[in-house]
Structure formats: structure tokens, C-alpha cells
Amino acid sequence: MQIGFLEIKWTDLLDITLVAFLLYYIYKLVKGSVASRVFMGYLLIYLFYLIVKAIGLELLTRILEYFMGVGAIALIVLFQQEIRRFLLLVGKSTTLSNNQFFNKLLGNKENNEGKYPIKIIVDAAKTMSNEFTGGIIVIQKEDDLSKFAESGDIVDAILSKKLLVSLFSQYSLLSDGAVLITNGRIKAAHCILPIASNEDLPSSYGFRHRAALGISEATDAAAICISEENGKITLAIDGNIKTISSSELERELRQYLLKEF
Structure with a gap:
């Protein structure tokens, strides 16, 4: 031309x-x-x-x-x-583990359900939201979170709603910091996360929100943040953070972790 x-x-x-x-x-x-x-x-x-x-x-x-x-x-x-x-x-x-066709072909869905106990996590987040209990729950996907687990206290316990909520209780010595969930178990608590440097975050987002966003920028983990001021739930994935309801939280986690659409 x-x-x-x-x-x-x-x-x-x-x-x-x-x-x-x-x-x-x-x-x-x-x-x-x-x-x-x-x-x-x-x-x-x-x-x-x-x-x-x-x-x-x-x-x-x-x-x-x-x-x-x-x-x-x-x-x-x-x-x-x-x-x-x-x-x-x-x-x-590009990874095969994120390909829906190969997941169905290899039958990975059942294993992922045990690896990501989303229902328990969402129920715990909903309870914390209703009780205005602040906290950060980080769910490991593929990236290794060992260095973040080592910054806190190793728990290595079976995941349950009561245990997860109690870790963030105001009377718990492990309430500060984040709880890391790996392969369906609570790996560590009281963990220190990297802080996001994003200057465009709303003023309503505090230190916990920046930490949740920071871990989502540094890794492929999903981070759930519950505000103790207003009880709102926010989800950080792939360097993006947004405030959502408990029902939306479950749907978002299933789409991201289990590839359910």
C-alpha cells in the first residue's frame, strides 16, 4: 500500500x-x-x-x-x-495445569476440591465480616509461599471454620498478620506480607488491604481481606483488589482456583 x-x-x-x-x-x-x-x-x-x-x-x-x-x-x-x-x-x-480441557481429561477437579476448601474459607470470612473481625487469608495456588510462612508461626493444622476464625480473634496472639492456607491446611499464621506501592488505592483501604494486594502482586495467591472497621470483604488476585459480598467471594474463588465458570 x-x-x-x-x-x-x-x-x-x-x-x-x-x-x-x-x-x-x-x-x-x-x-x-x-x-x-x-x-x-x-x-x-x-x-x-x-x-x-x-x-x-x-x-x-x-x-x-x-x-x-x-x-x-x-x-x-x-x-x-x-x-x-x-x-x-x-x-x-500457558501452563497445562490451568487448561480446563486438560483438567477435565486428567480428572483434576476432585483433587482441587480438597486442595482448595473454598466453602470453609468463605464461611469463615462471612463470620468474621459479621463480627467485624479483621484479618487476611492467603490461599496458595502454584507459587511457593514458604518464605512468607517462615516470617510467621508454623501451624500446619487441618483447616476448619472455627480454627480459622479463632486465629483472628482479638484474644489470639496470632491475630496480627496473615494466615496462609496450603493444600487444604493452615500452614502458618501471623505472617508478614509485602506491601503494595499502588498510590491510587481508595482511602478506605488500609494496611491490611495493601498487604493483601502486595501478596497478589508478588505471587499468584488469592488474598482475602476482612476489615475490622466496616466488616467489608475484599479479594486481591493478580494485582487487582475489589470489595465483594460473600456470595461473590465464593464465585470468584471457584473461577480462579477451580476454573469453574
């Missing part, structure tokens, strides 16, 4: 589309964090570099080329969390 003095091939259109798609998803990953401002600044400098190179300013072009080379290394350091999230999303979308 000829437009004026430009000759555009179908490969050029494909190239532009893929680059736009990639830039959109990179921005979506870093949106709301400090890294988003760094990304926009670097992108503006790169556009300035292309303009300078097209004009033919050799000295400024050389300076910007050296800056872009060093900046690329700096970006890897600054965006290590976002890069990890991106690779995690790619890995989760």
Missing part, C-alpha cells in the same frame, strides 16, 4: 499493532504505581531520541544513545516486580 512517498506493507501494520499492544499491557501492569511515571518519562525520552535522530543532530543523538543503553539496565532493576508479574501472567496462561 502506497501513501504518498511511504510504502506500507502488511508486516509494518502487524509490527505497529504488536508494539501498541505490548505498550498497552506494559502500561496496564505499571498503572497506579511509581513505576508508571518512570515508564512514561523513559518513553518520552525515547520519542525525543527518535526525533533528534531523524533531524540529524549527531552529538545529541550519541548522548541519548548512551543514556538509553544505561537506562535499559536501570529499567530492569526498577521494573523487576512488574516484569515478574508479566512473566507470571504469561506462564499462568
Whole structure:
């Protein structure tokens, strides 16, 4: 296709589309964090570099080329969390364990029901919500949470609604921090989680919400946060957090952990 003095091939259109798609998803990953401002600044400098190179300013072009080379290394350091999230999303979308057809073929549904006792967890979250008991419940999916479990106290107990609620009681020494659930068991309590750096969170979201969001950004775990101020339930998955009802919580967990739609 000829437009004026430009000759555009179908490969050029494909190239532009893929680059736009990639830039959109990179921005979506870093949106709301400090890294988003760094990304926009670097992108503006790169556009300035292309303009300078097209004009033919050799000295400024050389300076910007050296800056872009060093900046690329700096970006890897600054965006290590976002890069990890991106690779995690790619890995989760391609792994056979997340493929519904292979799960049915291999008969994994029954094992997953025991691995993720969603009904017990939702009932405990509902009770805590009604009693305005604050807490964070983290459900392990594929990523290893051992380093987070080691930051707290190992429990390794059979999961039950009463035990889960009692761990967050105001009289419990393990009420602060998060409870980690692995393979249908309470692995640890009083665990320290990474804090999200997202600056666009609503003011109603406190320290617990940031911790729940932080673990969902760092791993593929699902984090349930119950507010002791208003009893509201929030769910953090894949770096996204939202306030939901108990019925919505069960549906969301079944979709994410059991692939039920």
C-alpha cells in the first residue's frame, strides 16, 4: 500500500499493532504505581531520541544513545516486580495445569476440591465480616509461599471454620498478620506480607488491604481481606483488589482456583 512517498506493507501494520499492544499491557501492569511515571518519562525520552535522530543532530543523538543503553539496565532493576508479574501472567496462561480441557481429561477437579476448601474459607470470612473481625487469608495456588510462612508461626493444622476464625480473634496472639492456607491446611499464621506501592488505592483501604494486594502482586495467591472497621470483604488476585459480598467471594474463588465458570 502506497501513501504518498511511504510504502506500507502488511508486516509494518502487524509490527505497529504488536508494539501498541505490548505498550498497552506494559502500561496496564505499571498503572497506579511509581513505576508508571518512570515508564512514561523513559518513553518520552525515547520519542525525543527518535526525533533528534531523524533531524540529524549527531552529538545529541550519541548522548541519548548512551543514556538509553544505561537506562535499559536501570529499567530492569526498577521494573523487576512488574516484569515478574508479566512473566507470571504469561506462564499462568500457558501452563497445562490451568487448561480446563486438560483438567477435565486428567480428572483434576476432585483433587482441587480438597486442595482448595473454598466453602470453609468463605464461611469463615462471612463470620468474621459479621463480627467485624479483621484479618487476611492467603490461599496458595502454584507459587511457593514458604518464605512468607517462615516470617510467621508454623501451624500446619487441618483447616476448619472455627480454627480459622479463632486465629483472628482479638484474644489470639496470632491475630496480627496473615494466615496462609496450603493444600487444604493452615500452614502458618501471623505472617508478614509485602506491601503494595499502588498510590491510587481508595482511602478506605488500609494496611491490611495493601498487604493483601502486595501478596497478589508478588505471587499468584488469592488474598482475602476482612476489615475490622466496616466488616467489608475484599479479594486481591493478580494485582487487582475489589470489595465483594460473600456470595461473590465464593464465585470468584471457584473461577480462579477451580476454573469453574
